[in-house]
Amino acid sequence: MSRFHKLLFLAGQKLRNPSLEKIYRELKETEKWPLEKLEELQWKRFKEMMDYAYHHSSYYKKKWDEAGIHPDEIKSKDDLKKIPVITKQELIQFNREIHTPWKGKKFFSVTSGTTGESLSFWKDEISDSHNRAAIFRGYSWYDVKPWERNGYFWGFNFSPVKKWKTRFLDFLVNRFRLFSYDEKELKKFARKLLSADYLEGYSSSIYQVAKLINEKNLPKPEKLKMVKGTSEKIYPHYHEESMRAFGHKIIGEYGAAESGLIAFECPYGSLHIAMEGVLMEEVDEEIIVTNLMMKSFPVIRYQLGDYIKLKPADFKCSCGMEHPVIEEITGRIGKNIYGKKGIYPSLYFYYVFKNLEKNHGIKLSYQAVQKEKGKLEFYFERQLTTEEEKALKSEMNALFGNDVEYTWSVKEKIFDGRGKFRDFISYLD
Ligand SMILES: [Zn+2]
Known part of the structure; x- marks a missing residue:
């Protein structure tokens, strides 16, 4: 064959x-x-x-x-x-x-x-x-x-x-x-x-x-x-x-x-x-x-x-x-994250999750969604422990300060397989 x-x-x-x-x-x-x-x-x-x-x-x-x-x-x-x-x-x-x-x-x-x-x-x-x-x-x-x-x-x-x-x-x-x-x-x-x-x-x-x-x-x-x-x-x-x-x-x-x-x-x-x-x-x-x-x-x-x-x-x-x-x-390049006051490149997510891994040993697949200025929704594949939640908070704070609020929830299938996976979806811009 x-x-x-x-x-x-x-x-x-x-x-x-x-x-x-x-x-x-x-x-x-x-x-x-x-x-x-x-x-x-x-x-x-x-x-x-x-x-x-x-x-x-x-x-x-x-x-x-x-x-x-x-x-x-x-x-x-x-x-x-x-x-x-x-x-x-x-x-x-x-x-x-x-x-x-x-x-x-x-x-x-x-x-x-x-x-x-x-x-x-x-x-x-x-x-x-x-x-x-x-x-x-x-x-x-x-x-x-x-x-x-x-x-x-x-x-x-x-x-x-x-x-x-x-x-x-x-x-x-x-x-x-x-x-x-x-x-x-x-x-x-x-x-x-x-x-x-x-x-x-x-x-x-x-x-x-x-x-x-x-x-x-x-x-x-x-x-x-x-x-x-x-x-x-x-x-x-x-x-x-x-x-x-x-x-x-x-x-x-x-x-x-x-x-x-x-x-x-x-x-x-x-x-x-x-x-x-x-x-x-x-x-x-x-x-x-x-x-x-x-x-x-x-x-x-x-x-x-x-x-x-x-x-x-x-x-x-x-x-x-x-x-x-x-x-x-x-x-x-190109997508922006909108804070209440500031604008940040989407590269910031990369740093947040990289630091989460580097500084706390936490590995997470994520998807971030923005529908409103100053607010973000994160989707993770699994639950976070209290420790992990704290770590995420500190890494988010380090980059965005108080300018961005976020919520998170579990979505088992963040990869739906429909083509290229997007780690950041923005309805603004
Ligand atoms: Zn080589």
Whole structure:
């Protein structure tokens, strides 16, 4: 069976992504390169991309002309900050003018944002192949082949017809998935996991399933080589449940459709920046990213909307790769918490719950909801002890003082599995 899936996979890949194989080989080569050489390659690609965008995208030309900059004047990384950043709003609003007349194979890509507005664009085959190849390179660090048997969960909104169609498509890529958290489904999924080589999905879903497998004492899969969480923050207590249920911590993959893969975690726990395909800057703790591949729809100095923290430049990972490392993706930018008087970034929640863990050893999954200024509702998966309540109060006080009042209650299913988990829902703004 595995041979069948390998042949099927490779045949499909040749048809859909003819450049992937070559790009993959190059990436396996450059992963051994010293940092200096990688930076050279990255800079060369950046310059090419900037040049291409200036001459083929009317939006970038106009934007940079107005800012008084020309690609020839950008000579080193120090000059990057002269180039204005671009936002998701711009990618949506000036979509047509940003596109270039790139000839060649293209795929239509639609991304739905948690904020409602979706971004769509044409992704050229080379950038799509590069993105896939960079992910498969990450798999190779775990001895995982993309055609091997894999479990998958990604949100549950399926009609019966869509379910059958999805099952068939899944069969082709040797995949099975969880369609709901009900016990029968879950047991079936857990049984299938016994023969799986890897597992991927939203980290909150992985956590939820791991917890259920542990609670119900279902048999533990032993063949798994990799458990990969995408798109969301991975909290320390997620790892604990995952270790117990699957024998692996959840490794991180970081990226977005418009940026391409940004980083992939190595077996030594470092989220290495995939710098062959992206140029990432950290500006005031915020990530600014350039996709070095996508000529059909250039994304240059893009404000992705995450706060991040980089490892110090002299950090050396034991895996031997010299690609710089993201220490942590600390939160989403943009949402505000409203106090009675002040306004606070939603990053504050991250600090409250991080400090709760650091200073008091309390690990909590939470969801915060704001409907009114100065008031918050927290939902936790379990009851808090009096001690824990006190600790929460002191950590909330430390950051918000008296400006924010809150209540809390237990909501067992804060992860409903309907797509990306949102740890903060605001009805203000
Ligand atoms: Zn490493």
